[in-house]
Amino acid sequence: MAPLLQVSNLNAWYGESHVLHGVDMTVGEGETITILGRNGVGKTTTLRTIVGIIRERKGEIRFGGRDMLGVPLHKTAHAGIGFVPEERGIFSTLTVEENLTLPPVVAEGGMSLAEIYELFPNLKERRSSPGTKLSGGEQQMLAIARILRTGVRLLILDEPTEGLAPVIVQRIGEVLKKLKERGMTVLLVEQNFRFASRIADRFYLMDHGRMVADFPVRELPDRMTMLHKVLGV
Amino acid sequence: MTMIFGIPLQAFLGQLLIGLINGSFYALLSLGLAVIFGLLRVINFAHGAQYMLGAFAAMLMLQYFGINYWFALVLGPLIVGLFGALIERTMLSRLYKLDPLYGLLFTFGLALTIEGTFRYLYGAAGQPYSVPPQLAGGTNLGFMFLPIYRGWVVVVSLVACIGTWLLIEKTKLGSYLRAATENPVLVQAFGVNVPMLLTLTYGIGAGLAAFAGVLAAPVYQVSPLMGSNIIIVVFAVVVVGGMGSIMGAILTGYMLGIAEGLTKVFYPEASNIVIFVIMAIVLLIRPAGLFGRDA
Secondary structure, eight states: OOOSEEEEEEEEEETTEEEEEEEEEEEOTTOEEEEEOOTTSSHHHHHHHHHTSOOOEEEEEEETTEEOTTSOHHHHHHHTEEEEOTTOOOOTTSBHHHHHHOSOOOSTTOOOHHHHHHHOHHHHHTTTSBGGGSOHHHHHHHHHHHHHTTTOSEEEEEOTTTTOOHHHHHHHHHHHHHHHHTTOEEEEEOSOHHHHHHHOSEEEEEETTEEEEEEEGGGHHHHHHHHHHHHTO | OOEETTEEHHHHHHHHHHHHHHHHHHHHHHHHHHHHHHHHOOOOTTHHHHHHHHHHHHHHHHHHHOOOHHHHHHHHHHHHHHHHHHHHHHTGGGGTTSOHHHHHHHHHHHHHHHHHHHHHHHOSSOBOOOOOGGGOSEEEOSSSEEEHHHHHHHHHHHHHHHHHHHHHHHSHHHHHHHHHHHOHHHHHHTTOOHHHHHHHHHHHHHHHHHHHHHHHTTTSOBOTTHHHHHHHHHHHHHHHHOTTOHHHHHHHHHHHHHHHHHHHHHOGGGTTTHHHHHHHHHHHHOTTOSSOOOO
């Protein structure tokens, strides 16, 4: 079976600067994939190029067999790709509930508002406060929760645990595991190794704008020496 | 005779009413400007021309098709709104990627073109547009004589302002609009057709200006220059209120209209400049405007 997401020889530019130099990767239906790599190697750019926010791109992005390169940005979500950006993108002029219901539902199979409030009781309590009055952890929950309503097939997360307390990180891990049980496909960039090893099925290691290694989670212990060297941790 | 601060009460209330009417137009126009600026980041210099187009639409529809004021109040904004949407889609939208100055220059050029065309066709002199018979005459409030049409202008523009505010603050479309004002790229990545939203917003802004224009037709004369006369004041209103603040634009519109009216009572010589004096003071003390958020 063809993978849900297939990226081949993907190149991307920020104006003059060439950031992605031929990224190749696949994400299978139901898989959770984590991209590792040092700062500035192109991890966030890879995600933003797949979503279609970065338009100066060449190569191939196939999602569910469909060529995504010519698809305008506002149609990517409708194709089934949901995005949680690194800065979370919670809107300050919208209430928590308005933030939650902002992304249009693109397919059946998403969670209902009631289910989401069950999963995130904090959000229910604070549904009429402005979105940015929430704590960092709650904002991250909100950023994930609002995508769950939409019924997308692929959830793309950019550093979901960045700057959050360990107890919140654990909570986000639980949520992602629950999503996996529901059959959601997840692609994330993560610096938190322990967090990533708990949820990912497979890893990509990125360096200088391309993927330099690809291995399943069970090979992680054997790869640690190499990872430490490349990641400089 | 009753006096207030050494001024006859009648003169005081009369100017207060004139101030309130002018304030209604300031509020309607600055509201549209603020909505357009908030989302499109374009300072719409064509706003005065769109206001003028509304008044002309009403007058020409009456002259050529016998369409009365009430239909004009709906059709005028609709026609000018569609015209605005067309301009946005075919021309203005090409400039978003460039420096914001280009949008300003484009709308400025557009305003000059529209006003020049109408001046060529209809001359610079104003033409009358009569008050609809249902709103003709006046009523004696005891302390002053109130022309019914002027009372109508105050009420209906207040309703339009509150309606627009509710549309933006309380509806789904409004939440898209607010979110896209903050982060258009993310809203588009969520699957909202932001380019269409921008077109719609510009159309609504132009339509609001035209609505003010139709309302103004019986009060002021219908003239090609009516827009450029008022737009400078409206820009001052937006600056005082704070760019991009919807409620700020509405409240400031009324406040400055009243301030202008009252200045006419107490120190008539200053009435033409009082708004600009207030603008200068506000800019010195609060550069982001009274209701604006600090950038």
